[in-house]
Amino acid sequence: MNPQLTRRRFIKGVIFSGAAVTTGTGYYLANAQTGQSAAERLVTLNVNGRSRPVDVLPSETLAYTLRYKLDLTGTKIGCNRGECGACTVLLDGVPNYSCSVLTQNVKDRAVTSVEGVRSANGTLHAVQQAFVAENAPQCGFCTAGQVMSAVALLNSNPRPTRDEALQAMSGNLCRCGAYEHYLNGVMRASGQIV
Amino acid sequence: MTTHLGFDFTPPDVEGKVSGEIKYAEDYKRDGMVFARILTSPLPAGRVANIDASAALRMDGVVGVFTADDLPPSPPPGNPTLASEYVTYVGQPILVVAAVTEEIAESAIDNIRVDFERRDFVVDPMESLTPGGKNAYPEGNVLIRTREEGPGGTPIIGAEIRDIKWPQSAIDAMRNGRNPVDGEFTTEWAFGDIDAGFAESVAVIEEPFVTMGYPHHCLEARTSMAYWENGKCYFHGSSQSQSANNNGLARMMNIDPGDLVFINEATGGGFGSKIGPYPIMAVAGNFSRMLNRPVQLRITREQEFYIGSARSGMQGWIKIGVKEDGKVAAVDLVIVNDGGSTGGGSGNSSAGHVTITFQPENMRYRGISVYTNTTPRGAQRGPGENEMAAVLAPITDKAAAVVNMDRVRFRRANVIDSDGVRSQSQSGVTSAFVREALDQGMRLFNWNERINQPKRTGNGNKVRGRGVGIGYHGAGSRGYDGLVRIGTDGRLYIHSGVGNLGTYSYAGTCRAAAEVLQVPWDRCEILRGRTDNHLPHSSGQGGSNTMFTHTRTNWVAAEDAVNKLKEIAAADLGGSPNDYEIDGERVFSSSDSSQGLTYAQAAQRAIEMGGRYSGMEYPDDINPITQRAVQGIQGTGLIGVSKDNIPGQGQPPGNVVGFTEIELDLDTGKYEILDYAAVADCGTVIHPTNFMNSMRGGAVWGVGMANLERHVYDPQNGLPANTGLYQSKPPTYLDVPTSTRAAAVNIPDPQNPAGCRGIGEPTQGASVAAIASALSDALDGHLFNTAPTTTDMIVNHLAGNSYSTQSLKTNTF
Ligand code: FES
Numbered sequence A: 001m002n003p004q005l006t007r008r009r010f011i012k013g014v015i016f017s018g019a020a021v022t023t024g025t026g027y028y029l030a031n032a033q034t035g036q037s038a039a040e041r042l043v044t045l046n047v048n049g050r051s052r053p054v055d056v057l058p059s060e061t062l063a064y065t066l067r068y069k070l071d072l073t074g075t076k077i078g079c080n081r082g083e084c085g086a087c088t089v090l091l092d093g094v095p096n097y098s099c100s101v102l103t104q105n106v107k108d109r110a111v112t113s114v115e116g117v118r119s120a121n122g123t124l125h126a127v128q129q130a131f132v133a134e135n136a137p138q139c140g141f142c143t144a145g146q147v148m149s150a151v152a153l154l155n156s157n158p159r160p161t162r163d164e165a166l167q168a169m170s171g172n173l174c175r176c177g178a179y180e181h182y183l184n185g186v187m188r189a190s191g192q193i194v
Numbered sequence B: 001m002t003t004h005l006g007f008d009f010t011p012p013d014v015e016g017k018v019s020g021e022i023k024y025a026e027d028y029k030r031d032g033m034v035f036a037r038i039l040t041s042p043l044p045a046g047r048v049a050n051i052d053a054s055a056a057l058r059m060d061g062v063v064g065v066f067t068a069d070d071l072p073p074s075p076p077p078g079n080p081t082l083a084s085e086y087v088t089y090v091g092q093p094i095l096v097v098a099a100v101t102e103e104i105a106e107s108a109i110d111n112i113r114v115d116f117e118r119r120d121f122v123v124d125p126m127e128s129l130t131p132g133g134k135n136a137y138p139e140g141n142v143l144i145r146t147r148e149e150g151p152g153g154t155p156i157i158g159a160e161i162r163d164i165k166w167p168q169s170a171i172d173a174m175r176n177g178r179n180p181v182d183g184e185f186t187t188e189w190a191f192g193d194i195d196a197g198f199a200e201s202v203a204v205i206e207e208p209f210v211t212m213g214y215p216h217h218c219l220e221a222r223t224s225m226a227y228w229e230n231g232k233c234y235f236h237g238s239s240q241s242q243s244a245n246n247n248g249l250a251r252m253m254n255i256d257p258g259d260l261v262f263i264n265e266a267t268g269g270g271f272g273s274k275i276g277p278y279p280i281m282a283v284a285g286n287f288s289r290m291l292n293r294p295v296q297l298r299i300t301r302e303q304e305f306y307i308g309s310a311r312s313g314m315q316g317w318i319k320i321g322v323k324e325d326g327k328v329a330a331v332d333l334v335i336v337n338d339g340g341s342t343g344g345g346s347g348n349s350s351a352g353h354v355t356i357t358f359q360p361e362n363m364r365y366r367g368i369s370v371y372t373n374t375t376p377r378g379a380q381r382g383p384g385e386n387e388m389a390a391v392l393a394p395i396t397d398k399a400a401a402v403v404n405m406d407r408v409r410f411r412r413a414n415v416i417d418s419d420g421v422r423s424q425s426q427s428g429v430t431s432a433f434v435r436e437a438l439d440q441g442m443r444l445f446n447w448n449e450r451i452n453q454p455k456r457t458g459n460g461n462k463v464r465g466r467g468v469g470i471g472y473h474g475a476g477s478r479g480y481d482g483l484v485r486i487g488t489d490g491r492l493y494i495h496s497g498v499g500n501l502g503t504y505s506y507a508g509t510c511r512a513a514a515e516v517l518q519v520p521w522d523r524c525e526i527l528r529g530r531t532d533n534h535l536p537h538s539s540g541q542g543g544s545n546t547m548f549t550h551t552r553t554n555w556v557a558a559e560d561a562v563n564k565l566k567e568i569a570a571a572d573l574g575g576s577p578n579d580y581e582i583d584g585e586r587v588f589s590s591s592d593s594s595q596g597l598t599y600a601q602a603a604q605r606a607i608e609m610g611g612r613y614s615g616m617e618y619p620d621d622i623n624p625i626t627q628r629a630v631q632g633i634q635g636t637g638l639i640g641v642s643k644d645n646i647p648g649q650g651q652p653p654g655n656v657v658g659f660t661e662i663e664l665d666l667d668t669g670k671y672e673i674l675d676y677a678a679v680a681d682c683g684t685v686i687h688p689t690n691f692m693n694s695m696r697g698g699a700v701w702g703v704g705m706a707n708l709e710r711h712v713y714d715p716q717n718g719l720p721a722n723t724g725l726y727q728s729k730p731p732t733y734l735d736v737p738t739s740t741r742a743a744a745v746n747i748p749d750p751q752n753p754a755g756c757r758g759i760g761e762p763t764q765g766a767s768v769a770a771i772a773s774a775l776s777d778a779l780d781g782h783l784f785n786t787a788p789t790t791t792d793m794i795v796n797h798l799a800g801n802s803y804s805t806q807s808l809k810t811n812t813f
């Protein structure tokens, strides 16, 4: 196809001076092209009640920070453009698509991801227990987002009607179509299905 | 006494899903891992003339570029991992760049210059068949499967591309709803005598139809990550299947399957698009070996649209002859499939659906599958059957009307039963109770009463319609292996090579082993999700087949374990194995239950006795994959291992019937699904709550096919217009009914020891068919003959305008 293009020219050495990768500790150092100083990039986030210092690029989304820098991979990225809700987290208790939020903008907010909704003794949240009882997840890829939307709903409206629950959950796509079981889970968690 | 079958349980991965702890391929990382991103084609057709990656390679942090030259050639009709000589759709992967961060990899893509040469392209199959029509490949426009006599009489199956054009008369006939008599086809079969069948019919119906392809859009894009350690490739991939992936994936890296550890704990949906190893999987493993670093290849949502496969569309014509008693006497069916850039279609399966629902004595099928410069096509939930169900339902209603029969009774009179035959082969089924399902569904839905209620309910300019539909898919196969182990702790370890795409059949099938050995579920452990858990040879996790297939394998493996328990007891305690029985995790003498061994003791004795008891020896007929698995656990307990040699014949069918009521707004063309009730004929229901979720999930897919989902391509430029989730419109909470009912006939299948058959796919077919039937009913029998029938089509019909059916276009409108 391309005689000038040899394999040797396509592979470079594996040791780099300027851009080391330290995946073992869960964050990436120095993308030198950003023009932002290291001091500006280092932020402390409040995630699941803990202070988490992290090096954040200006263009970085919260979903990216959570997943790839803080190892909180329970938050999923289904579309990375605000269309599916798989990345839903709570910001000060309000559900948000974390793929569409810049991490630099949430320095002063309380971030709750799916890893943060269990009780302190490790018991699953009522929503999670109800989703288990309803066998609600199918593939499970949307589940964390569904959990977060349901938790936010029940925090603000502990006994929603089925229609209120439907509306509150409607920003969370489920390609497997497990909607009815998630919805039943919300009603169960609110004590309206036993 | 059954203790496990038909009772709810919580599959072990559910908690990990609600807590976020379970890991999908993209959730893994590895020290030194680099990030790979794909450069995709901006053109619908052409070739790569030159790649200049020098600027990208000069960037700090870029570690390498991987192109088609790094893989074995994959000439047409293969679907190459990376395109070079044949670029055949927008979004086709051309090359991959790896860098130490994802941002650098992204930036590097922008710094690569690819020179393309353009070629002609086409996005509609009928256009391509038209005289002078463009071809998707330089060689032609049609995929031909070939079969030659090989050495020793072994057939050599192949495929080639040919250029086929129809005379204009055939194109015009199709577009006008007539038989394209002089069209050329690549698949033709017939049984009976259709002319005689039509001659004895009191009514003959002829209709054209068109169904659109649409993307699978699994919520998890198919990211993969691979690394090499001690000569083995560790591959984290997103797949429906587990063991069924091993050989193909190993071949992609040219390694022995024993040197592959495929890790796939959970998969974010597959729907047919991830049954086996798919082309892009070849990148991570090979690139990682080349770079000597772990490589993660992340796929974006847009790329998932491009490479994640799609349903084949179809343009067709059907002629149905009906006798006075309502029996379908003859069917003549033509299907032109839209094979996208991979060329294959599902027309044969669509024809199979017709044979199931009508059981015609006389039928002819003619089909051809045409390449278009659109995304690759592959199996998607009930491929062929479900889209046929969508367009066939209103046509069936029309047939019922001409002989003045109730729509359900017409279906009841024609549909397959246990003595029925299916498809081209006219071969049998293991059992079928669709009539019972229809009867049960009529009661559940209150059909007789509801169809006599007025269509106008006084709710604005709205009208109601009630519909019924049948979904079918083959649901099981035979001959795979089961593997269980009783440990010295007395626990039962069930090794499952079944994948985990969210159906939980990996767990449901394991219940069969627990049942046979009468082990409480909390004393069982399922080993799965990675090859080094020593997993047996298993079927691909697709085609609704694992429930039938792997309840059988687990059953026979557990029976092997029971036999060995009895033999060990007899060897230790005297008498013959037949003198012993099992219960309470013990094997004991039938005449004196105090004389026995616990399972834990028997496992210890199996290790001491060795041989086939501890897996040091195993049956000759098990697959090499299972042999390796047994070798991995030999000497660690009592091993039960067996190939499924349970006798029997015929295809196990999965059948679902659906009933629905909709309310259509005549001002807007939008409708609401007021009620949906479905009944499955899937043998014994093994896991009731999960059965309900499966039925409902499939019903949601039916809503998508009925009303929402389709490819849209710009015919001028070959560009897809709806790559994202929002535009391609999988149903949301707000599009579907959320208080539905589902039930099962629950008559055991005689050829499955647990009584079950699969059900994943026909759930969608029943739903889409019922909705299409209801829409037609609401409009006094109007036939759209499309899937989807979108709101704009309905509005245009209501406004008296023509709509796109007549032009029979797929991908465009
Ligand atoms: S990943 Fe954020 S909305 Fe889809």
Ligand code: FES
Residues within 6 Å of the ligand: A137, A138, A139, A140, A141, A142, A143, A173, A174, A175, A176, A177, A178, B219, B268, B269, B502
């Ligand atoms: S469970 Fe698969 S996307 Fe919701």
